[in-house]
Amino acid sequence: MARTILPFGPQHPVLPEPLHLKLTIEDEIVVEALPTLGYVHRGLEKLCEVRDFNQMVQIVERVCGICSCLHALCYCEGIEQIMGVEVPRRAKYLRTIWGELHRVHSHLLWLGLFADAFGFESLFMQFWRVRERIMDIMEATCGNRVVVSVNVVGGVRRDLSPEQCQWIEQQLIISEKEIRQLQTTILNDYTVKKRCCGKGVLTKEQAYQLGAVGPMLRGSGWAQDARQTGYAAFGELGFEPIVEYDGDSYARCAVRFRETLQSFDIVRLAIARMPAGETAANVEGANEDDTPRIISGNRGGIMQSYNRDKHHSITAAPPPDLDIPAGSLAAKVKGKPDGEAVTRVEQPRGELMYYLKGVGSKNMDRVRIRTPTFANIPPLLAILPGCELADVPVIVLSIDPCISCTER
Amino acid sequence: MLGNLINQGRIKSPWVVHFDCGSCNGCDIEVLACLTPIYDIERFGILNIGNPKHADVLLVTGTVNHRNKHVLKNIYDQMPGPKAVIAIGACGCSGGVFREAYNVVGGVDKVIPVDVYVPGCPARPEAIIDGVVAALEKVKTLLGMTA
Amino acid sequence: MLETIPLSLDEVVAVAKEHFDGGWRLVTMTAVDVGEAGFEIFYHYDKDLVMKHYRLSIPKETVVPSISPVYFAALLVENESRDQFGICFSDIVLDFGGHLYLEAEVRAMPFCKVSVAQKQS
């Protein structure tokens, strides 16, 4: 039978990112898929040799803009482990809150893109409209929409005032309501089910053996989530992973949808239980005077005259005052990282692992980042053969590929 | 007469194509956010399309590396003139935080001519929209439409 | 501090098999340049959220047997180490030959502290 080789990507309308797949097809059926990576490879692990360990936080945040907060969190936890820094309890809760908000925005982003992949453009718009609320929360509490830069070694840079917490809770209630309205479409619609059910099935054994992580793994029936290891405040908050059993694109979609709602609950719980107190342990080292700085205010968009509320169906309360007094309460920690550590956190796309090695100088010796998509590409290569060409975009998207993570 | 009309249309409704070089996704999702209800660039007639052959404006996010520079050049060459290129984010302008990394060539202007630079890490959606509007001025000059 | 189990070159595949059969998941591998002494390669395995780390120390220019026939998931990371450190692995199921990420222009094995010329293999 005639075989055709079809290049898919790197610049492709359905792909948000430059992944290149060489698909060998036989009568519209994919028989082999070979990836070509490297379109986003920057080599930033190497930058640890020119930046000191505090500045590396800003670099690792830019491994991936979508889950920047969790990269920084994982990195900081590693350094803290090496240096034996005890993070203030309040800072742990704040990390959890921002981390989970990141998960919400990332999942909403993905749900939108996924809807777009099977041609539901208006659903895409709806999800992104809800997502803007989360982005507003980020901007109001951190000063930037995407790369929030709240984590520093030893704690967090910013605090949440009680009014801000209240405002966040209000926003969450509205967003949750809006998301629930979309539930029937994304999970129960006939066409959606036709496009996703039974497509790209990853069996339970395969998922484990191929090293799948995150919603990929949980969509195939494994209850494994790095949040169970109790990083940040999860040790105190407790956590139950969400599991689906079918292992197809639909199951992965359902996992992500339910996780979005679960993250809302975690944020609420964390806000409710958050203890009062200091937010950052002072780490001495490269920058002697690196006290946590509080940057106040909105960065001032160019078109400030946009009236946000006009576009939301329900009028939101205005963001509370952004000037938080710099509460630089600090337990001093001296020294430079010397030793090795492995840390894991759960990113929206799955488990993220950092290996850090310091040799007692201000630069790290080695920073190794194993990102979730990196682990999810082998399973993708295993599920693509045998599917129809028209399903390729849906299946590729269903792993939530983040190529800039993969290649760093 | 007809040419005039087409040119008018081009200015009023520029089509953009977005290409992600080595960006961290921060800028990408802000470009996408421009399309969605809060920012909604379609109300200015700006339309995002996948095919460079139909596009007037190229939006590039992220740094250029040794592998994707060929792709970038290729996409640029496929676009019909008059065209404008916008580099988005600190990365697209100069290489940003990754400037010193070994696989990074630098900003977009190392490979293709850039008309508008939109700074920010990530650049805000408002700034990106502003950048597109600024790029249209250049297209206007190319078309000889400035009085 | 990181607890690691030392590993020797000829145990690599056997240990991988053992873990595969025992229901462990390969999290990843990490290569570290330790200067004169060569490289260290870590094999990180995970089962029920417990991690186990094996440390393999090798001099430079050693050919390491690939575990990708056992764990398919190892193929990307082995190719990556090849790219970045020039560590050669024998029998990777999908060998990119040092061009997973890098184009021919960057051929200096960026992660090595003292870079050696790439051997034609």
Ligand code: SF4
């Ligand atoms: S400018 Fe910043 S946000 Fe944009 S791609 Fe570069 S690192 Fe990411």
